[in-house]
Amino acid sequence: MTTPSIAVIGAGNMGSSLIGGLVNNGHPSSKIWASDTSTEKLSQLQQRFQIQTTTDNIQAIQNTNIVVFAIKPQLFANVAIELKNIVQSRKPLVLSIAAGIRESSIQQWLGGHIAIVRAMPNTPALINCGAAALFANTYVNDDQRSAAESILRTVGVVVWLPDERLIDTVTALSGSGPAYFFLMMEALQQAAEHLGLPHETARLLTLQTALGAARMAIESGKPLDELRHHVTSPGGTTEKALSVLEENNIRLIFQHALQAAKHRSEELAELMDKK
Ligand SMILES: NC(=O)c1ccc[n+]([C@@H]2O[C@H](COP(=O)([O-])OP(=O)(O)OC[C@H]3O[C@@H](n4cnc5c(N)ncnc54)[C@H](OP(=O)(O)O)[C@@H]3O)[C@@H](O)[C@H]2O)c1
Structure with missing residues (x-):
């Protein structure tokens, strides 16, 4: 994959840490979009990292290869359903960091057949000292696996899990x-x-x-x-x-x-x- 274009939906604590990690690790700002309900958060990110920002989630993922869902778990279903059509037409890699949202739910909300990586990061990611575990579904190819890994690695260490059920143990540990x-x-x-x-x-x-x-x-x-x-x-x-x-x-x-x-x-x- 050439340098992928990444859209981060939800530019709160985790979303902005990932954006900071990406920019500090040399990912071109022009290839990063952030979407959030707060124009204030977006303008701070825009000033700090010169990334593209919008309050329109659909616009954020219009030209992206990777969509990072960094919104609160309780908002996930609504946001995913809103993005279903564009996701189905572009088929980006979906990277979810939302705690407790299963791959099968995300798949269902997005309409099916989507490459999804589910990640469980932890709070020290906010100071680039995180520990994250990742699980990929069968639609994820090798390039997408390494892209997902590189994103999380900008804020800490990354391990892969062979079975999604292990995410509950990771949640309990890290x-x-x-x-x-x-x-x-x-x-x-x-x-x-x-x-x-x-x-x-x-x-x-x-x-x-x-x-x-x-x-x-x-x-x-x-x-x-x-x-x-x-x-x-x-x-x-x-x-x-x-x-x-x-x-x-x-x-x-x-x-x-x-x-x-x-x-x-x-x-x-x-x-x-x-x-
Ligand atoms: N923080 C951690 O240590 C940690 C660890 C593991 C996993 N996670 C997961 O990471 C995710 C994000 O957590 P966080 O702590 O970063 O939360 P957060 O700081 O609340 O960030 C979420 C952001 O999404 C924005 N938002 C709300 N509705 C939106 C919408 N419809 N479209 C786009 N953006 C919207 C929020 O704006 P408003 O504030 O205006 O609502 C907020 O800026 C969660 O799913 C959590 O489970 C977090």
Whole structure:
């Protein structure tokens, strides 16, 4: 595929992050359209990135190869139905980042036989540090797969899923995951304050430790248990703390937490299907 023309429907948090990611990675501004109900958001994007903007979703996708749906899930059906005719005449790749909207629903609203990639990004995409999982339906060709991957890769790492049902597990892991880490950091900070550290000191040491641990794991590529053993001297302080966490079933707690989130993700997708 030559440089594809991309239309982003919904220029909110995620949509504008993707646009920023694309432009910063060298995608020509002339080949990016943004559509939104807010003229204010559009004019800010236009000024910042010199992209094409419109409040008319149909105009946005008139000459595009890829349509990114970055609107709220509850608006998806109406917007997709509005775009059905033009999508059927142009047959672009549809890339949806909407949580809980199944490929089969999108296919039905758009009239069928459309190449669709469903993505589950997460909030750190807003600072180009996201983690997204993608699923492609059988209409998606190799060029379209790599185009979808490149779009999401501008705001973080990307993995492919062989089965759409795994998106509910991804939602439970990386979709909701930032909140688990926020909670852990909050708990660590509070515990340190309780033991006498000033608030700001506890906060800085907590955040930098979390960042350092994640970077060490990513940059070394070593298994997590190996990294953990490496910093756990027999009879030392870390060993004492870890034994308290293990005795209190930290692994089982996370297993239950992810199961609950996955179950809720399935329930929400079910509700969206019925709309
Ligand atoms: N934020 C995340 O971390 C995250 C993570 C994973 C997945 N997602 C998914 O990403 C999607 C977008 O989320 P977001 O946080 O970016 O939401 P958002 O900030 O609300 O962005 C959606 C944008 O769409 C606009 N819009 C509303 N109706 C429209 C229409 N008919 N045509 C075109 N644009 C319209 C909204 O304008 P108004 O504000 O004027 O209504 C808003 O600017 C959602 O489906 C969400 O599930 C988000």
